[in-house]
Amino acid sequence: MSGGAGGEGRIAALLGSREEAVLDRWTALVAENVRGRLTERELRAELTELYGLLARVHDDADGTVRGELRAALAEMSRSRARQGFSPSETAVGVFAVKQAVLEAVEESGDTEAYREFARFSAFVDDLGLVTFETYAAEREQVIADQAEQLLELSTPVVKLWDGILGVPLVGTLDSARTQIVMESLLQMLVETGSEHAVIDITGVPAVDTEVAQHLLKTVMAARLMGTDCVISGIRPQIAQTIVGLGIEFGDIVTKATLADALAYALDRSGVSVVKAV
Amino acid sequence: MDRVPILKIGSVLLVSIQVDLQDQTVLALQEDLADRIVRTGARGVVIDITAVDIVDSFIGRMFATIASMSKLMDAETVVVGMRPAVAITLVELGLSLGGVRTALDLEKGMRLLGAPVPGVS
16 A cells, blocks of 8 residues: 555554445455355455455555565465456456445545545555466466376377387377377387387378478387388378478378278288188 | 497397497497408398487487498398487487388397397297
8 A cells, every 4th residue: 555654544444443344345246246156255254364454554564464465365366267267357356345445435424535545546456466467377377287288188109909009199299299299109119119100190180391390200210219100090181281292201101091000010010810700 | 448349149240339439439339340240241230229328410320330331241230229218319310310220129120130039939
């Protein structure tokens, strides 16, 4: 707030003397906004803590209360962000206190308090920005976490047959994913001693020169370790794009479907599949 | 300076690299190997790099050099036991070792050269 300069005590006194009324009004205003996603009691507990700090900010000489207030707000907006509240719903939780205090000031009819209210309002706006920043940071964190989980989910290496590994790729290939695919494929090659690997790109939406480059690198690395790679799942449009872009897969074997690739790999490893009867 | 031992199994020469490769070691190995191929009339060379976990472009080129050298003396080269990290490094360095055959382990490498593997029918 505006600090402890002379004549500054009115709002603070008001906050102290009319605690119940202001807090009730504040809770009511915020409750309207969160529409039952938080219980009245939870909300009340949260706001009571903030209110307590807000009322003490006035005699805050060394800034500790201000720090606490910011921390409490940050904590609140973090949990709101996690629960999926929108940023405005989060910020309104803070701004609503202005409405509640203003009503209290009006009731008291104190003109001096009105003057002070302008500064109080600026202070609350500042706090609102804190919640906004924390909210944005928290959402970024959620997105980053999800991206990481997606990365782990989307790069499995499966054993198709004794000595044949399958890598079903789903989604766009970028350098980070290629790196992970490459590492997990090579690791599995060592663990299983497989001599054949099938990289299936049915789930890759588009192949451009960069994706092709990544695929080639993976195949080359597997080849260095003594494993033959087959690329499968080349759809008609993808084949057209690849030819259109002039991408050369060199002597890497490519097949239209995973089944063809598996049949080829089985054939190469000397396994013949026949019908029982 | 360490010298890398070259072992003869039938018509195959086995080079198992167990030490940190210095450039000098690599050059000495190339000389020794060329010498041994001529003296023994070996038909294949297996380079086992299971114990190698750091490579640079010089060592990467060594494999290609040895392979083409052996080829001139009618011996085929197989590099076996490359670790994932090494394979990734070589690819990132742009060395795809064209002309060098590779296998996952020594046994598969020997079989690739058509050499008899003891105890396996």
